[in-house]
Amino acid sequence: MQLTAPRRLRDSLTVATCSLLSLDAAHADFFDAKSLRNVDSAVLVYTEQDRVTVIEPVVQFKKELGDGEFLTVKFVYDAMSGATPNGATPTNTVQTFSGPSGQNSYTTAAHKLPLVSFEDTRVAVSLDWELPMSRGLRGQYNVNFSRETDYTSLGASASFLWDVNNELTTLTAGIAANLDQVSPTGGVPVGLSALSTTVAPENDRRVEREEAEGSEGGGDGGSKTKTGYDLLVGVTQVLTRRTLMQLNYSYGKSSGYLTDPYKIVSVINGTTGETLPVNSGGYLHEKRPDTRTRNALYWKTVYHLPEDVVHVSYRYYWDNWGIQSNTVDLTYRLQLGAHDSLEPHYRYYTQTAADFFTNSIVDGNTPNYASADLRLAALHSNTVGLRYAHALDSSSELGLGVDYMHQTGDAHPASAIGVQKNEALFTDLKTMSVTADFSMKF
Amino acid sequence: MTAITLERRDDYWLARFLAMGSPCELLVDSAERALIAQLADLAFGEAKRIEQKFSRYRDDNIVHRMHHNHGAPVEVDEETAKLLDYADLCYRLSDGLFDITSGVLRKVWKFDGSDHVPAQEDIAALLPRIGWNKVTWSKPYLTLPEGMEIDFGGIGKEYAVDKTAQLLTARSNVSMVVNFGGDLFVTGLRANGSPWRIGVDDPDASGAHALAQLQLARGGVATSGDARRFLLKDNIRYGHILNPTTGWPVRDAPRSVTVAAPTCVEAGMLTTFAMLQGKNAEAFLKEQAVQHWIVW
Numbered sequence: 001m002q003l004t005a006p007r008r009l010r011d012s013l014t015v016a017t018c019s020l021l022s023l024d025a026a027h028a029d030f031f032d033a034k035s036l037r038n039v040d041s042a043v044l045v046y047t048e049q050d051r052v053t054v055i056e057p058v059v060q061f062k063k064e065l066g067d068g069e070f071l072t073v074k075f076v077y078d079a080m081s082g083a084t085p086n087g088a089t090p091t092n093t094v095q096t097f098s099g100p101s102g103q104n105s106y107t108t109a110a111h112k113l114p115l116v117s118f119e120d121t122r123v124a125v126s127l128d129w130e131l132p133m134s135r136g137l138r139g140q141y142n143v144n145f146s147r148e149t150d151y152t153s154l155g156a157s158a159s160f161l162w163d164v165n166n167e168l169t170t171l172t173a174g175i176a177a178n179l180d181q182v183s184p185t186g187g188v189p190v191g192l193s194a195l196s197t198t199v200a201p202e203n204d205r206r207v208e209r210e211e212a213e214g215s216e217g218g219g220d221g222g223s224k225t226k227t228g229y230d231l232l233v234g235v236t237q238v239l240t241r242r243t244l245m246q247l248n249y250s251y252g253k254s255s256g257y258l259t260d261p262y263k264i265v266s267v268i269n270g271t272t273g274e275t276l277p278v279n280s281g282g283y284l285h286e287k288r289p290d291t292r293t294r295n296a297l298y299w300k301t302v303y304h305l306p307e308d309v310v311h312v313s314y315r316y317y318w319d320n321w322g323i324q325s326n327t328v329d330l331t332y333r334l335q336l337g338a339h340d341s342l343e344p345h346y347r348y349y350t351q352t353a354a355d356f357f358t359n360s361i362v363d364g365n366t367p368n369y370a371s372a373d374l375r376l377a378a379l380h381s382n383t384v385g386l387r388y389a390h391a392l393d394s395s396s397e398l399g400l401g402v403d404y405m406h407q408t409g410d411a412h413p414a415s416a417i418g419v420q421k422n423e424a425l426f427t428d429l430k431t432m433s434v435t436a437d438f439s440m441k442f
Numbered sequence: 443m444t445a446i447t448l449e450r451r452d453d454y455w456l457a458r459f460l461a462m463g464s465p466c467e468l469l470v471d472s473a474e475r476a477l478i479a480q481l482a483d484l485a486f487g488e489a490k491r492i493e494q495k496f497s498r499y500r501d502d503n504i505v506h507r508m509h510h511n512h513g514a515p516v517e518v519d520e521e522t523a524k525l526l527d528y529a530d531l532c533y534r535l536s537d538g539l540f541d542i543t544s545g546v547l548r549k550v551w552k553f554d555g556s557d558h559v560p561a562q563e564d565i566a567a568l569l570p571r572i573g574w575n576k577v578t579w580s581k582p583y584l585t586l587p588e589g590m591e592i593d594f595g596g597i598g599k600e601y602a603v604d605k606t607a608q609l610l611t612a613r614s615n616v617s618m619v620v621n622f623g624g625d626l627f628v629t630g631l632r633a634n635g636s637p638w639r640i641g642v643d644d645p646d647a648s649g650a651h652a653l654a655q656l657q658l659a660r661g662g663v664a665t666s667g668d669a670r671r672f673l674l675k676d677n678i679r680y681g682h683i684l685n686p687t688t689g690w691p692v693r694d695a696p697r698s699v700t701v702a703a704p705t706c707v708e709a710g711m712l713t714t715f716a717m718l719q720g721k722n723a724e725a726f727l728k729e730q731a732v733q734h735w736i737v738w
Contacts, residue, residue: 009535009715009730010712010730010731010732012531012535013531013532013535013708013711013712014704014708016527016528016531016532017528017704017705017707017708017711019524019527019528020524020525020527020528020601020707021604021605021608021705021707022524062634062635064635068635070635166642166655166656166735168655238639238641238655240641241641304451304452306449306450306451307449307450307451309452333452335450335452337450337475338450338455338473338474338475338478339473391473393473
């Protein structure tokens with residue numbers, strides 16, 4: 001065969017194929033001469049990955065702006081409620097606390113873990129713009145904003161996905177930055193300062209805030225900021241027709257006000273283990289370091305069965321606060337007919353305690369940082385969930401999901417002193433959340 | 443109708459049936475089972491129609507008439523005429539290496555992985571019965587000398603893919619993939635704007651491992667070469683693409699060639715032409731500027 005006029009061969013072949021398949025004017029809108037020549041431009045880069053995002057979409061709209069270019073807008077409305085420990089340790093006497101705004105004082109019976117009930121609503125909006133950049137490279141840009149009663153967050157990110165290895169492998173690199181502002185009800189307390197009284201702590205905080213403005217000079221007294229950045233690198237690999245695997249490493253650093261303004265730490269007598277009276281400095285506001293460096297390794301596999309899909313993932317996390325955690329996640333998507341699916345889901349999570357975590361501070365031994373927030377303690381949790389989705393038509397879907405989590409930790413640690421040994425220093429946390437979402441493409 | 447099975451995948455429907463000696467699939471980007479069933483029936487119907495029309499094992503089709511007219515002209519229909527025109531052009535473009543009269547060589551070549559290479563005399567005995575230049579094709583009349591055969595096997599499957607895709611897209615504009623035994627056509631981007639992801643099979647681990655992944659918004663993909671169809675004797679591997687002028691397999695042909703082109707027919711013909719190039723297959727495909735994968 002002559003190779004001297006190669007292009008002419010393919011041109012002739014293309015023309016001949018047109019005749020064979022009767023591709024005449026009537027079919028021109030489907031097969032036009034340009035598309036017959038440019039199949040290369042029709043081969044697109046890998047589309048978006050499945051990424052873990054903080055925002056749980058409630059309403060989502062996706063629009064194609066151009067060839068392979070998409071804009072996605074998500075609105076979230078979350079209502080959360082539950083009861084959370086306020087940080088004080090259970091003891092052998094009744095304890096009385098005030099709510100953050102000074103009203104709603106609440107009392108905890110002896111031998112019970114002090115819990116404060118909370119309710120919060122959150123509104124969030126996020127904008128995603130994805131576009132092909134050059135052959136094999138795709139960019140995704142995101143801007144997001146969320147607001148709760150006492151917390152505002154603004155974030156932006158950029159990620160790049162690059163296909164290599166004949167498009168079997170995709171490399172991902174991303175960077176994100178966020179700026180958060182916390183404006184707790186009643187102002188920002190000075191870390192490790194004592195609650196002077198259980199009544200009218202708002203006044204209490206106002207005094208401290210004024211002092212803080214002079215010494216710390218940060219924020220506007222009533223609020224503090226926190227900034228952070230995150231980097232992510234990952235690889236996604238198609239292993240077989242039915243299997244896809246992903247591996248990510250991420251690194252993040254936060255600086256600024258990382259303390260929980262509502263949490264306190266009990267101060268106990270070093271011999272008896274009893275909590276000191278409030279007027280003797282029995283309760284201190286917690287204090288956490290002002291930087292945190294986080295790392296995570298994440299692995300996930302998606303396996304397609306004839307009708308259903310299985311997702312398995314594992315995440316190992318560690319940071320410079322001394323916390324290491326493991327998460328195992330299993331989701332099974334059960335297809336029920338053409339429009340409906342049911343997704344049962346199970347997650348197991350375990351973590352070690354932060355270095356500065358303590359159930360209580362021994363009188364006279366105040367450390368530089370301390371938090372009794374049980375979320376920083378050694379704990380493990382099990383979550384089970386179920387999501388039902390119904391496709392309304394080929395481009396929109398309604399979903400309803402329910403999640404139940406049970407978290408347990410060490411109720412009788414070795415560090416318990418005196419009367420504390422008779423108390424359960426960790427009370428199990430149980431939460432239930434319900435999510436409804438709607439998404440549409442147009 | 444158990445000939446067609448329907449399966450629901452994560453975000454598309456898959457219809458499966460057997461036709462033209464291959465496992466056939468129709469992937470539909472839709473959640474409506476009724477539509478899938480309709481499209482699958484249409485696809486099955488068209489695949490079977492083409493299979494039966496051009497099968498050499500039947501006694502009621504145009505191919506049978508062509509083979510039993512004892513050298514007299516046979517009037518062929520429009521569709522057959524188009525295929526013959528196409529085969530004629532490919533014969534000329536390939537300088538005679540692509541020849542639809544070479545099917546008789548299957549009488550001596552059985553590519554079953556064994557070492558039963560036929561004797562030269564047996565091959566030579568068949569050569570007089572091969573040669574498109576000996577056929578008189580004057581549309582719509584085909585005159586086939588006694589003892590010669592027409593074999594549409596080299597374009598039949600790819601042709602069926604493109605014709606089926608045309609039929610289905612006339613019925614629905616939902617995005618689909620028509621895949622007949624690895625020769626396929628993608629009709630368009632999926633509803634969510636993403637392309638279909640097509641795995642290019644690794645002949646060493648057929649079905650279990652993909653060599654590459656292609657994302658196709660629209661177009662055809664065909665593969666020539668079959669890991670199982672070869673002979674191995676005295677350490678020489680004989681691939682199943684035969685040179686019609688010598689009667690022997692093309693020397694140093696790749697084990698597998700896959701090409702992506704605007705239509706499945708064009709993709710298929712390019713893979714065949716590439717295989718016929720033997721060790722120059724890579725250079726050939728590079729010059730034709732098509733996306734391709736070769737396994738040596």
